[in-house]
Amino acid sequence: MVNIFRRMRKLQSLLNVRVGTGAAVLPSVASANKELPAITRLHLTYARKIYGGHQGARHFWRNCLPRLKYHNPGLRMTVKQTDEQEGPAALTIYFAERASNAASLTAANIEDKHAPAPESSEKTAILDVKNLGYEQIWAKVKMMTGAEEIPTTAEEEAQLKKFEQLREQSSKDRVRIAEMRQAKKDQERMLQEARGEVERLRQA
Amino acid sequence: MTSSSLLPSVARSLLSSCRSPLRQGSMAPLVPGFQQVRGAKSNPQAIIRKNREKEKASVRKGRRGPRDFKQRDLKDMEQFTLCDAVRYLRAFEVGREPSSSKYEVHIRLRTLRDGPVIRNMLRFPHSVQTESRICVVCPAGRHQKEAQAAGAVLVGEQEVFDNVKKGIIEFDRLICHPDSLDALNKAGLGRILGPRGLMPSVKTGTVVEDVASRVEMLRGGTVYRERDAVIRLPIGQLAFTPEQLRDNLRATIDQIKKDAAGLNDRINKEIYEVVLSSTNGPGFSLNGEFKTDDSPDSASLSGL
Numbered sequence: 001m002v003n004i005f006r007r008m009r010k011l012q013s014l015l016n017v018r019v020g021t022g023a024a025v026l027p028s029v030a031s032a033n034k035e036l037p038a039i040t041r042l043h044l045t046y047a048r049k050i051y052g053g054h055q056g057a058r059h060f061w062r063n064c065l066p067r068l069k070y071h072n073p074g075l076r077m078t079v080k081q082t083d084e085q086e087g088p089a090a091l092t093i094y095f096a097e098r099a100s101n102a103a104s105l106t107a108a109n110i111e112d113k114h115a116p117a118p119e120s121s122e123k124t125a126i127l128d129v130k131n132l133g134y135e136q137i138w139a140k141v142k143m144m145t146g147a148e149e150i151p152t153t154a155e156e157e158a159q160l161k162k163f164e165q166l167r168e169q170s171s172k173d174r175v176r177i178a179e180m181r182q183a184k185k186d187q188e189r190m191l192q193e194a195r196g197e198v199e200r201l202r203q204a
Numbered sequence: 205m206t207s208s209s210l211l212p213s214v215a216r217s218l219l220s221s222c223r224s225p226l227r228q229g230s231m232a233p234l235v236p237g238f239q240q241v242r243g244a245k246s247n248p249q250a251i252i253r254k255n256r257e258k259e260k261a262s263v264r265k266g267r268r269g270p271r272d273f274k275q276r277d278l279k280d281m282e283q284f285t286l287c288d289a290v291r292y293l294r295a296f297e298v299g300r301e302p303s304s305s306k307y308e309v310h311i312r313l314r315t316l317r318d319g320p321v322i323r324n325m326l327r328f329p330h331s332v333q334t335e336s337r338i339c340v341v342c343p344a345g346r347h348q349k350e351a352q353a354a355g356a357v358l359v360g361e362q363e364v365f366d367n368v369k370k371g372i373i374e375f376d377r378l379i380c381h382p383d384s385l386d387a388l389n390k391a392g393l394g395r396i397l398g399p400r401g402l403m404p405s406v407k408t409g410t411v412v413e414d415v416a417s418r419v420e421m422l423r424g425g426t427v428y429r430e431r432d433a434v435i436r437l438p439i440g441q442l443a444f445t446p447e448q449l450r451d452n453l454r455a456t457i458d459q460i461k462k463d464a465a466g467l468n469d470r471i472n473k474e475i476y477e478v479v480l481s482s483t484n485g486p487g488f489s490l491n492g493e494f495k496t497d498d499s500p501d502s503a504s505l506s507g508l
Binding site: 044068 | 276278280281282291292294295296298299300310312432433434479486487488489500503504505507508
């Protein structure tokens, strides 16, 4: 099994799931009101390669969706990666009963054939995410759904700071160690060459 | 180092006193170490040399390493309740192909490096994978019919061998009847089946008289074995509720404890850490609790 320290280091990434862009609670059935109806599902479709404006969608999946899933564990989320580079990059938001005002205003008039069909009580709003960065996408999603961001606690701030320091230190160390290794290699090469010289002299 | 210098000095003096002067010359070249050691007590240099050799031997022994697998203290390791771990894992699995993502468990043991290993099979209360396809090698007749009735995909002798040789392996398990074992060995399939872990053998319990009941068992069962002091096995589908996972985990741990107890009186194996992981997620060390106060309710931690 992997070394325990390496495993602990790996678990530092959990902080990234708790805080950051997309760490927010979406209105659920319990907390929904007239202005902000409950969200039941999310679906994201984008193409496999990034050209054609599909990069932001993939980053949204990588960065924001795990955080959303962590803070809204009951929410179903699906992602479909297609091979159609010309096809849509779309985020479908499924509202219970009716879409929020903001959602119906910003919804794009595109069709996403990979999104699962809404149930009879669900209303969908499709957001066109082509050529948008993931932070822009998140801002739109937040606006459409009325998501409440979860503030980072002081403890988490401190941890973030610590990891940032560690990261800086490790990039410094990486340079230092690379220099040391290079120096050692150079010296060995020089010794090797010198030895070769002696051999040649002896043979001559 | 020769064996002679490892002998205790009493034995050495005994040997030398027994040796007749006549045979001395003929024996010396056979055991070269004797010549050096004979005068050891009187010769200070020889004593030093002997001590040095002894040291070298002990260093070599030390290099062989500890007898147990090294297991660190877990007090620095952050441990999680089952529900919290599941919550994180589901976040890591978001947007993945739901049919391919699974929970898996790694059970670390405190055990000898060269001791016997646990290998067995178990049946989960909630089955993890959809039916595994089973192939049976047995002579035609009663056994064949029984095996087919029990749900084996492929039953036979020669046709199985032919298919395997052609590279068509459309099964996950291979069971063999003792009557067909000779035929199987003669067919020389070990090179194809061996690396896949499919070759039947008595040790793994895949050579059995009662083929039919074994097929029944294997269809819902999961085979596991200990490798480098860890037992790894899939424990559930991503859609499972934490309760289902807990039931499966309990069944697994009970079974492994039973296996460890049944090994040998002198062998002591105990569970040291249980790590829950998933196909795309990191490993979470479990602390044995089910949930904390602020973990979400289990209904929201299930489904796809």
